[in-house]
Amino acid sequence: MEFEEIICPNCGSTLRAEDLRKNLRCSVCKVNFHQNRYVGFLEYLMMNGYVQELDFFDKTVYGDEINHTSETEEELRDETNPNEYEENRNKIKYMERTEDLKEITTDEEEFRKWEGIDEDWQEFNRKNNEKED
Template sequence: MSISDFEGLICPACSNPLDEEFLAKTLTCSHCKTNLKDKKYLAFIEYLILHGIIDVNFFDHTLYGEEVGRTTEEEELHDETDPNDYEDTSKRINYDEKHDLKEVTTDEEEFREWDGIEEDWQEFNKKGETDKNNK
């Protein structure tokens, strides 16, 4: 073995040197016959693509099947919010149940004593008009 053998590519499965021309044709190791076109060796394949040794289609289902398989509807439906990330503040809020809205309420007896409650509303309005005319 020469020094140039150590400077070349090494098989990620068996650690033996790889021939670039053989890799470009078959993408298998000539020593252990391992098919390197596998998700397990994705980083190695991307290294080979980066250096221009091989050309792999990014729509190849053997390598990128999961990423390509997702549809746009699945991406839209994927909810990235986690309800556990948000603090439940309802337990910390102290509600004042005896709040005073300063509302004026009328007593029932006082309401019944009001002039005109038993009259028809039209008669009451006529009575009011006659009072205005008399003044």
């Protein structure tokens, strides 16, 4: 005795599990469940063990899902153009060149001539404070 009834998603009549195992059709409205429209119903039948052999690669049922490529497949597709990298390499070489900005820089020798360069900074500050007093 079966406690769970299977109801036809098209007409609402009660279906027998034995009939579904033989043929995936409704005995009342004669609709074929082997269509994309009834995918959820077919998966329910498979999950509960009413139907054992259902081809998940059948294009009549899963046609739309098989034809669409997943995001990872699109990401993995190699569409790199080596010429783009060659262009970028030339741009980088151009960017590495430094232009003369005509900035005035002081020689290190000028700093060496300055009397406070080798002194301790605290001593240097004490000298300046003594001169101001």
